[in-house]
Amino acid sequence: MSLGTNIQFYRKQKNMTQEDLAEFMNVSRQTVSKWESDTAFPETDKLITLSDYFGCTLDELIKGSAEENFTEDAAGYDKEMNSFTSAICLGTAIVLAGVTTLLFTVVLGLDETIAAAIFMLFVTVGTAIFIVSGIRHDNYVKENPNIKPFYSVEQIKAFRNKFPAVIAGGTVLVLFGVIALMVMQSFVDKVVPDVMTEESFDALCAAVLLLCVTVAAPMFIYGGMQYAKYDIEEYNKENNPDKPFADRLMSAISGGIMLAATIVLFIMGFCFNNWELCWIGYPIGGVLIGIVNCIFGAVKK
Template identity: 35%
Template sequence: MSFGENLRFLRTESGMTQEQFAEKLEVTRQSVSKWESDNGFPELEKILQISRMFGCDLDTLLQGSVCEKKRTDTEGYDRHMNRRTRMISVGVTLCILGVAGAAMLDALVSTRFDLAGLALFALVIPGVLILVLSGIWHGQYQQEHPHIEPFYTPEVLAAARRRFPIFIVCGTGLLLSALLVWIAADYLFGELADGAGLALVAIGVGLLVYGALDHAKYQVEESYNQAVIEEEKAQSDPRDILAGRLCGIIMMAATIIFLLYLFLGNGNGRSDVGRVAAAVYATGGLLCGIVSVWLKRHEP
């Protein structure tokens, strides 16, 4: 596609007339008409302004095909975000299921924590690796595609809005079921209550995470583009950098405390592995939130 064809495509896609576009560039409508018919060429300053206005790189605008690039970008965005949603949901679910499995084995098997620890690491390690890989791939994608034009049709957006409450209701229902399991532990589940409840929590949280990420995927401007801008700001803000480091230290400390409890501090009787894990990591998350808020309110 020529520059004029690319310009016409971008203008019509944005819903602007030649008059409206000319007004934004502070040129005449006749100039825009000449550019789009390839009978004239704008000044470099105007080309840069057009590039910024439509979020299009200069190479594509001047020599490539904007239409083809947009089709490739939109297909790639949808595919990437679907993969990210699945990976994060599975990673979070595996991490919680690891604790659930450890709690169940600890209640059933009397050989201290060998099998419980094996179940924990067999699920938590893959879960963490999946989450790390998802974060790396998403960061790379953001660097390669710092801006995505919203492209989902009203019909697709409406279907996503109808689908979102289903995930929320199902996930919340499983979390409430876990509470019932823990409340009725002495009557129905006995020592398996911790593990069974955590298994329900794992699936419920997985559904909630999946629903939230799937819903956010369709908010291209608010969720993706704004997140890229905020990420760029965070990289230059020393408070955000410090908050990230402190939160990493807090969560590593929480993991060390939990592992010490799991292997050294639980005696030979029935364990409360699930509840201890929930308490330790919930406390770690709360401390991370407090640190982040405090740093936002105070200059380092």
């Protein structure tokens, strides 16, 4: 295909008219028309701008075949990954909201049985979302273990630019919760025991912090899962039937750690009635998973 044909193809893929592209390139519509009919050749700086905008290399733009190189998302990968990300974010938010609600029931002095029932309702809904979305995603991966890359350089760059803001937003929320906790603790002598018991005040402080974490955690998950979504090469490697034993073992250990954290939550809550601290197993589990990943990463190298 010629340069002009490639420019026309990429322009139409972006649903742009010749006038739209001309305005973007700061040239006349007639100039774009001449480019596409191969009666004029863009200057070097214009070619660089076009290749960056269309998400292709200069060689692909000038000498390649844009139509042959263009790959559609035939497997519905983007839709599946967005749906799976949303489900995991929602399930996490619901479970954390359950723990937060449990802490607030302590503040309000509700009956322990009712509080536990409310908490289990949140956990049940969150778990159901995890199970359904997990099974569906697993089926999708089995049916589509290998995806041909289709994201343009422009799409990847756009998310990479948004990613820091998402992570920074979650971090700020967690820090805000820590600050709120510190401020509240400074009033402990004025609140306890005149306004509420020490146990209720501690639960309120923990609830405020966990409320911030409840909002921040889905942001971290969204950022991480969406970041991984664009790394199709890693997706293909991860789901390769011949995946190395070390990788499979690492995944199994990580899953076991989080299962253990869930067991600890129920034991501390129902057996020892320590609902205020039972959620601590999850951040500890996250740290342990990080250590496991570092160890296996070092071994593989």
